[in-house]
Amino acid sequence: MEILKTMKLSIRAIALMACAGAAVFSTQTMASNDSFKLRLATVEGDKSSPIGKSMELWADLIKEKSGGRIKTNIYYQGELGSQQEMFDQLVKGNIDMMITWPQTSYDQRLGINNLPYLVLDWENALKAYGKDGWLRKAIDPIYNEVGLKYFGPYPEGFGxxxxxxxxxxxxxxxxxxxxxxxxxxxxxxxxxxxxxxxxxxxxxxxxxxxxxxxxxxxxxxxxxxxxxxxxxxxxxxxxxxxxxSAAALIMSQESWEELDEEDRRIIASAAEVVITKQFKDARAEExxxxxxxxxxxxxxxxxxxxxxxxxxxxxxxxxxxxxxxxxxxxxxxxxxxxxxxxx
The missing domain is CATH 3.40.190.170 (Bacterial extracellular solute-binding protein, family 7)
Structure with missing residues (x-):
């Protein structure tokens, strides 16, 4: 993957990405014995927040499951720009992964997750957002059409x-x-x-x-x-x-497609661990x-x-x-x- 895209990055994003290193992928599909770095970001939380800790868990699991081949640079609380700027760069592939709330500028249907009173209590939420939940199944193809790989929800609770x-x-x-x-x-x-x-x-x-x-x-x-x-x-x-309130664990489809099946499995399985843990923790946290x-x-x-x-x-x-x-x-x-x- 090349870090230079036709869309210009913000000055902050350029500086931070330069510090992280230039392109981490080639334009060819990566083999599962290659070492590389991913860029994982969020707009909302600092390092000590639940999202910050979940990003660290995701990165640690990817590193562990890949035997140290895949490392992840983490950017907290809007370090790479505003909410819209960062979502734009995710879609473009300049950011590889995020835990974030999707921007509806690409497809209004991404706002389905924010529809008011979609669920009314925790039991409703677990049924809708769980691994085989009706809402999770409805959301997945929408993300795909936008150019994003959707791993699942990051539930926080009721707003x-x-x-x-x-x-x-x-x-x-x-x-x-x-x-x-x-x-x-x-x-x-x-x-x-x-x-x-x-x-x-x-x-x-x-x-x-x-x-x-x-x-x-x-x-x-x-x-x-x-x-x-x-x-x-x-x-x-x-x-x-x-x-x-449920954010999403998502990845640039461009970044996803440049991985081989083994590395896709590693990243997806690590994401599922984060999602499962968050479902257990969210109600108690609330x-x-x-x-x-x-x-x-x-x-x-x-x-x-x-x-x-x-x-x-x-x-x-x-x-x-x-x-x-x-x-x-x-x-x-x-x-x-x-x-x-x-x-």
Whole structure:
């Protein structure tokens, strides 16, 4: 694989990749006795975060399973650029692998994973996202069409709305509260459907935006991110559970195709270990950080019962028809057939 592509890399990406070394692959298929390096990156987490630790596990397993032939350079928390920039470079093959949330600029259907109230509890999530889950099967061919190899989901838990000095328990109370949202469909639309004013902002700009009052809070993240990274600013976390936060372990199809079958097996099997472990850890992590945030002084509001069911019905009625225009009727039929009904 050549590091020079027709699309220019950002200055940061060029500098960092130069430090990592130039091209690691040739344009020929790599044999399983060749030594080479992969580039693995994320936008969201630093080295000590769950994603950071999972990237290290993935890299360590690849090195171990290959007998040390395949080494991995890891780039944390947007070191190679913004979310969109890095996803672009992944598709181009300038970054080999990522644990990240896909950008829908290439195919709106990649937003299927972010559809609000797609699952309603952990049991639903395990059924949908597990190795043979209906949602995992639906997502795989979409990634392939974009030019990415999809290994599986990286579940974190159920998202909510974290706020600074204000809090809303109803759609009406949320009016006028400015909430940062991830930039891709349908997350800003979902935040709006909950009653807030969604302001799409990249992850690496959230802290400054909260400090300066550009936004009053952060939306759609699990409580870990809001407490650990913005806990000195945010005071409330309303657990609306409107999205099940699951990133993806993905690889450039170009990089994947340049590997032989043995090395593909090594990388895929290492990814499956990471995914399986994360499914086991995610629920406990969610509960741990809810407790830790409360101990640290953040007020936690758990939306449930009739109030939650009302939000499920309202948000689905508003967002799912919009999604059908982007995802297509076939995908939405699969979702409507399998998604759980509010109780």
């Amino acid at each position: 909510g709305i974290a706020t600074k000095d204000v809090q809303a328990s109803t759609v009406d109370e949320a009016r006028g509260i400015k909430i940062r949202s991830q930039t891709f469909f349908p997350l800003p639309q979902t935040v709006n459907a909950l009653g807030y004013q969604a302001i799409p902002i990249d992850w690496n700009e959230v802290y400054t935006s909260l400090q300066t009052g550009v936004v009053d809070g952060d939306g759609s993240n699990v409580i870990y991110w809001d407490y650990e990274y913005f806990g000195d600013l945010l005071t409330h976390y309303t657990h609306t559970k409107h999205n099940f 509960e741990k950080w809810i407790a830790k945030a409360q101990e640290g002084g953040m007020k936690y509001i758990d939306v449930q019962g009739t109030q939650l069911n009302d939000l499920v019905s309202r948000v689905r009625e508003e967002i799912w028809p919009q999604a059908e225009k982007s995802f297509g009727p076939e995908v939405m039929e699969t979702i409507r057939t399998n998604a759980p009904l509010p109780q």
